[in-house]
Amino acid sequence: MSTMEHYRQIFADADMVGKDIDWxxxxxxxxxxxxxxxxxxxxxxxxxxxxxxxxxEKKAWNWSGKTCVGLDPEDLNDYVFERKNxxxxxxVNGWFQPQLSTKHELPQGxxxxxxxxxxxxxxxxxxxxxxxxxQNNNGFMALNTAFSNDGAYLHVAQxxxxxxxxxxxxxxxxxxxxxFTNTRNLIVLERGAQAQVVETYGFISGEPENFTNAITEAVxxxxxxxxxxxxxxxxxxxxxxxTVAATVAKDGHFEQNAIAIGARLMRTDINVALTxxxxxxxxxxxxxPHKRQHMDYHTFIDHAAPRCTSxxxxxxxxxxxxxxxxxxxxxxxxxxxxxxxxxxxKNLLLSKQAEVDTKPxxxxxxxxxxxxxxxxIGQLNDLHIFYLRSRGxxxxxxxxxxxxxxxxxxxNRISLEPxxxxxxxxxxxxxxxxxxxxxxx
Amino acid sequence: MEKLLEIxxxxxxxxxxxxxxxxxxxxxxxxxxxxxxxxxSGKSTLSNVLAGxxxxxxxxxxxxxxxxxxxxxxxEERAREGIFMAFQYPVEIPGVNNSYFLKAALNAKLKHEGKxxxxxMDFLTLVRxxxxxxxxxxxxxxxxxxxxxxxxxxxxxxxxxxxVLEPTLAILDETDSGLDIDALRIVAEGVNKLRSPERSVxxxxxxxxxxxxxxxxxxxVLSDGRIIKSGDKSLALELEEKGYGWLLGEDEAx
Ligand SMILES: Nc1ncnc2c1ncn2[C@@H]1O[C@H](COP(=O)(O)OP(=O)(O)OP(=O)(O)O)[C@@H](O)[C@H]1O
Ligand SMILES: [Mg+2]
Numbered sequence: 228m229s230t231m232e233h234y235r236q237i238f239a240d241a242d243m244v245g246k247d248i249d250w251x252x253x254x255x256x257x258x259x260x261x262x263x264x265x266x267x268x269x270x271x272x273x274x275x276x277x278x279x280x281x282x283x284e285k286k287a288w289n290w291s292g293k294t295c296v297g298l299d300p301e302d303l304n305d306y307v308f309e310r311k312n313x314x315x316x317x318x319v320n321g322w323f324q325p326q327l328s329t330k331h332e333l334p335q336g337x338x339x340x341x342x343x344x345x346x347x348x349x350x351x352x353x354x355x356x357x358x359x360x361x362q363n364n365n366g367f368m369a370l371n372t373a374f375s376n377d378g379a380y381l382h383v384a385q386x387x388x389x390x391x392x393x394x395x396x397x398x399x400x401x402x403x404x405x406x407f408t409n410t411r412n413l414i415v416l417e418r419g420a421q422a423q424v425v426e427t428y429g430f431i432s433g434e435p436e437n438f439t440n441a442i443t444e445a446v447x448x449x450x451x452x453x454x455x456x457x458x459x460x461x462x463x464x465x466x467x468x469x470t471v472a473a474t475v476a477k478d479g480h481f482e483q484n485a486i487a488i489g490a491r492l493m494r495t496d497i498n499v500a501l502t503x504x505x506x507x508x509x510x511x512x513x514x515x516p517h518k519r520q521h522m523d524y525h526t527f528i529d530h531a532a533p534r535c536t537s538x539x540x541x542x543x544x545x546x547x548x549x550x551x552x553x554x555x556x557x558x559x560x561x562x563x564x565x566x567x568x569x570x571x572x573k574n575l576l577l578s579k580q581a582e583v584d585t586k587p588x589x590x591x592x593x594x595x596x597x598x599x600x601x602x603x604i605g606q607l608n609d610l611h612i613f614y615l616r617s618r619g620x621x622x623x624x625x626x627x628x629x630x631x632x633x634x635x636x637x638x639n640r641i642s643l644e645p646x647x648x649x650x651x652x653x654x655x656x657x658x659x660x661x662x663x664x665x666x667x668x
Numbered sequence: 669m670e671k672l673l674e675i676x677x678x679x680x681x682x683x684x685x686x687x688x689x690x691x692x693x694x695x696x697x698x699x700x701x702x703x704x705x706x707x708x709s710g711k712s713t714l715s716n717v718l719a720g721x722x723x724x725x726x727x728x729x730x731x732x733x734x735x736x737x738x739x740x741x742x743x744e745e746r747a748r749e750g751i752f753m754a755f756q757y758p759v760e761i762p763g764v765n766n767s768y769f770l771k772a773a774l775n776a777k778l779k780h781e782g783k784x785x786x787x788x789m790d791f792l793t794l795v796r797x798x799x800x801x802x803x804x805x806x807x808x809x810x811x812x813x814x815x816x817x818x819x820x821x822x823x824x825x826x827x828x829x830x831x832v833l834e835p836t837l838a839i840l841d842e843t844d845s846g847l848d849i850d851a852l853r854i855v856a857e858g859v860n861k862l863r864s865p866e867r868s869v870x871x872x873x874x875x876x877x878x879x880x881x882x883x884x885x886x887x888x889v890l891s892d893g894r895i896i897k898s899g900d901k902s903l904a905l906e907l908e909e910k911g912y913g914w915l916l917g918e919d920e921a922x
Contacts, residue, residue: 609722611761614813615769617719618829619747619776628772632763632812667768 231263233287234370241290243376245346250354258363258372265366274365277552277584278494278523283466288407288438290374291320296400298431300327306396306429306460308645313392314339316379320400320437321408323377331391336384339393342411343377353380356413360444361472361498368470371442375411378441383420383451392423392643399430399437399465407438414443416451416479423454425646428489430462437465439490445473445481449503452480456646460653461489463520470496477503484641486650487514487522488657494523501528501535501563512541513637515654516549516581523552530563530596537567542637543574544630545581546659556588557598564595572602575633577626627660631668669696672734672868673718673837679728680717687713689893690729695837698865702879702904703872705890706912711872712756714890715841718870719753720746733837747773748780750836754826754843756872761813766825769813770795770832777833798831801858819846827858838862839870844878856881876908889915 228236238259245251267284268275296319300310307315310329316339317327323341333339338352345353363369379395397410416422428439439461447453453473461467467490475481487493499508514522528537543551551574559566574583587600607629615625634654641647651668655661673695680688687710695701703711717724718731720743731738738746761769774794775785786794795809802824814822823843830838840859844852859869859882871882879887879901887903888895889912897903897915907915 608759610759611764613721613743614755614759614761615764615773616743617721617747617753618769618773618833619744619780620769620772621744621776622742624772624776628764628769629761632761635763667772668765 230266230284230287234259234262237290238373241374241376242292243374244343245350248346248350251346251350254358255373255375258369261363262366262369262373265369267366274525274554278492278521280468280492280494282492283438283468286405286438289404291322291402291406291408293322294320296320296324298324298327300329302431303327303396303398306398306427307394308649313394315394315396316341317396317398318377318410319398320402320406321377321410334387334389336387337389338380338382340380341377342375342380342413345380352382353413356415356444356446357411360446360474361442361470364470367440367468368442371409371411371440374409375442376409378411378413380413381422381424382415383417383422385417386419388421389423392425394425394427397426397428397439397441399435399439399462401433401435402437405436405438407440410439410441412441412443414445414453414455416447416453418448419450420448421452423643425456425458425643427458427460428467429460430465430489434462434464437462439465439467439469441469443469443471445471447473447475447479447481449477449479451476453482454642455481455483456641456643457483457485457495458646458650458653459485459487459489459493459495461493463489463491463518465490467493467495469494470498472498473508474500474502475506475508478505479503480507482509482642483511484637485510485512485524486637487512487524488653490520490522492521495525497524497526499528499537501530501532501537503532504534506532506535508537510537510539510541511637511640513634514543514551514553515546515634515657516551517546517657519548521550525554525556527556528558528568530557530559530566530568532563534565535563537569539570540637540640541572542633543572543583544577544634545574545583546577548578548580550581551583553583553585553602554588555586555600557590557600559591559593559596559598561592564593566596566598568596568598570600573633574604575630576604576606577630623660624663627658627664630658631655631661631664669698671695671732672697674732675729676731677729678714678717678726678731680713681725681727682713682723686727687893688717691893691895693888693895695868695870697868699886700863700869700871700882700884702884702887703870703890704874704887704904704907709890710893711890712841715753715756715839715870715872718839719743719751744776747833748777751839752830752833752835752837753839754823754830754841756841756845758814758822758826760815760817762815764813766811766813767795767809770829773829774832795832798828801831801861802828803854804828820848820851823847823855824851827855831858831862834862836866837868837870839872841872842874843871844873844875852877853881876904879904891916
């Protein structure tokens with residue numbers, strides 16, 4: 228069976244929800260056709276030059292049907308930082324698991340549910356948004372749209388603040404056949420609304436060779452504030468491809484921290500459109516490939532209106548034969564006067580085999596802008612190492628302390644404290660000498 | 669008196685250039701030695717060689733510290749054995765927290781001495797106590813090492829580290845430079861508090877001023893990689909008055 232026949236086949240067989248909803252079914256069908264047309268991106272495509280997806284393409288990924296999973300909420304403690312003060316929605320192999328989730332009472336005007344449930348109970352509410360914020364820019368996105376089924380749906384009404392953060396936890400488990408999940412999340416903040424969302428991608432039971440193909444769409448209306456976090460902690464045998472697409476309206480605020488620790492191969496696109504005056508985006512990111520991991524962040528900030536601001540801080544720590552890619556595109560359109568955009572990408576190479584490609588890409592179409600960008604690739608500073616050693620720290624300790632400090636430039640920007648602590652620990656867990664550092668910090 | 673440090677005919681190169689050209693210096697336990705000398709004469713080079721900095725290559729001579737060959741020890745081993753160099757230009761290390769860095773340093777030393785590690789509470793008490801000596805505010809401890817510190821604050825932070833680590837041999841490389849009058853007194857007090865028959869200090873300085881506060885047992889003049897004159901504290905006064913010219917002339921004549 229050819230690749231396309233394979234996906235056509237499982238598309239027909241999959242127990243997706245909402246197969247009987249015309250607009251949804253048509254959208255999926257159209258997306259599948261797009262995927263059949265485009266296939267997976269190749270390195271001939273400039274946007275995919277440094278990231279070859281052949282290992283994903285070569286495998287015949289299977290649909291994971293809705294099954295019972297023998298897990299307890301405690302099994303997720305690695306990924307859930309706390310349950311008392313946050314809403315926790317857990318998904319396993321693509322499906323929402325109410326028995327593993329914790330939902331507290333929600334303020335008036337807030338909907339928080341699984342996408343599958345929302346499709347079943349009120350798909351029309353989704354119609355104005357689904358696929359409107361994220362277009363199917365590439366084969367992965369088309370594939371996601373074709374197979375999109377479950378995920379999280381959060382809707383916050385005008386001027387409502389969702390005080391407790393929302394933790395979305397996506398877990399892969401080991402399966403006999405390689406399985407892909409096409410998580411689709413939608414976050415809508417109406418005018419003046421506020422919410423904090425954490426997407427965590429992880430695994431349980433061995434190191435599954437899974438393929439996460441996720442899309443999150445976010446709408447930030449006038450004056451609304453969305454704090455969005457992604458902790459990518461997939462299995463190092465797994466693949467993670469995802470896109471976050473957000474639109475930010477007048478004086479809206481979108482702030483994101485993306486931390487990449489897991490996956491054998493990761494590609495994440497973050498596309499933020501500042502569509503009305505005064506909109507703001509903060510994008511922070513940290514990628515930590517080691518061994519033979521490959522991590523690719525493509526960010527795109529579209530300054531489409533006057534007086535918008537954006538700030539971007541991405542850091543890479545690359546060890547062993549780890550490979551990193553950072554592509555930061557900032558587009559300032561003709562009418563987007565008084566734009567203020569800062570971007571910085573710094574990379575720390577810890578080994579000779581580690582590599583990174585960094586490309587700031589500024590496209591500015593008017594004169595009334597303040598833009599800055601800087602990209603560096605370097606090693607630990609010898610004088611810093613000597614200073615620490617001259618006080619009695621051994622070389623390994625000095626190196627891990629300096630590496631941790633470098634990574635923390637991003638981690639410290641996470642405003643949600645329990646998440647920040649978790650991320651610090653997760654980083655120390657996989658750093659040489661991290662155990663010892665843990666005792667100090 | 670017992671010897672703590674013995675430098676014999678020390679030659680050292682930096683970047684392929686010979687900077688130290690045969691230094692002889694003996695420091696006994698409990699002594700304070702001041703090293704003076706013109707810019708570029710090799711004072712910092714000597715300090716860095718003693719601390720074990722990479723790129724400072726010893727080509728001849730030896731350094732015996734506590735009866736052992738110092739030169740074959742790694743910088744951290746030297747530190748744990750009680751050598752502490754206060755840098756002429758302390759580096760800023762953003763993001764490395766002052767407090768946990770210092771705790772790690774102290775624990776490394778305690779471990780080396782076969783003592784149990786210090787717990788968080790005792791460490792806090794100790795640091796608070798030592799911070800009083802250098803009149804540093806608590807808030808400095810939660811900042812990155814020297815991150816955004818003023819010149820004088822950096823120097824004080826060096827002395828704080830010294831006061832916590834209680835070295836056997838403190839090498840202070842121009843710790844007095846860039847200090848205001850109050851800070852100078854504070855730093856000097858820190859050094860004097862450390863003074864004991866078990867410890868020694870090598871102070872590199874350009875100014876007699878510091879020596880009013882910390883009275884040295886010996887004063888040496890380093891010039892072009894050699895010690896060209898040694899004396900007691902009166903030598904510093906003489907230098908203050910006459911400069912280095914007369915000495916350099918003397919050296920050439922010799
Ligand atoms: N990496 C290097 N390559 C070549 N020469 C060097 C290097 N580092 C230092 N030097 C030279 O070594 C000499 C001694 O420098 P050192 O810093 O030891 O002087 P110093 O006595 O401490 O001076 P100051 O009083 O100005 O602090 C200087 O001439 C300096 O330029
Ligand atoms: Mg000097």
